[in-house]
Amino acid sequence: MENPWTTKSIKVVYDNPWISVSHREVITPNQTEGIYGKVHFKNKAIGIIPVDQHGNTWLVGQYRYIIDTYSWEIPMGGGLIDHDLLEAAKRELQEETGLKAMKWTQLLRIHTSNSVTDEEGYVFLAEMLEEGETSFDPTEKLEIRKLPLKEALAMVMQGEITDAISIAGLLKVAKLLNI
Structure with a gap:
């Protein structure tokens, strides 16, 4: 479909190593003048769901500064836009859980909030796991929890997991594993 929006101007109003924020003057699809703010992410969001032969998975718990609450999530991190996403997923899984996987499947590509940001998230299924040592980022204080995948799904359904990518x-x- 052809883009019905016209961009008149773009002004970057904030920029750091992870995001930039721009103010845009636009003409809307119904030909009225308007504005839009866009948060541009400089990395891809990478999530991993490790599943062992017994149907267990691993969650990562941490206090999220921006939402001011503790959050249980799948292991995740960022991957540079022009780099291999699978390599980023392998790195993040090892860093946050100590796990290495022999089998990888890309599950999905998701836009996290397509009304204000261009952030893309990717989720991988990691199987045939080998346990090892974590190597947390210096800014992270993480809690790792191994639990049956069914319990993680119950946490989703009970609202205990609120992260959209997770x-x-x-x-x-x-759905894929018929759980």
Whole structure:
């Protein structure tokens, strides 16, 4: 479909190593003048759902500064836009859980909030796991929890997991694995 929007101007109003924020003057699809703010992410969001031969998975707990609350999530991090997403997923899984996987499947590509940001998230299923040592980022204080995948899904359904990428990935895995 052809883009019905016209961009008149773009002004970057904030920029750091992870995001930039721009103010845009636009003409809307119904030909009225308007504005839009866009948050541009400089990395891809990468989530991983490790599942062992017994149907267990691993969640990562941490206090999220921006939402001012503790959050249980699938292991995740960022991957540079022009780099291999699978390599980023392998790195993040090892860093946050100590796990290495022999089998990888890309589950989904998701836009996290397509009304204000261009952030893309990718979720991978990691299987045939080998346990090892974590190597947390210096800014991270993480808690790792191994639990049956069914319990992680129950956490989604009870509202205990609120991260959008985690929810989408866990629901997709449940459907794929007939849980």
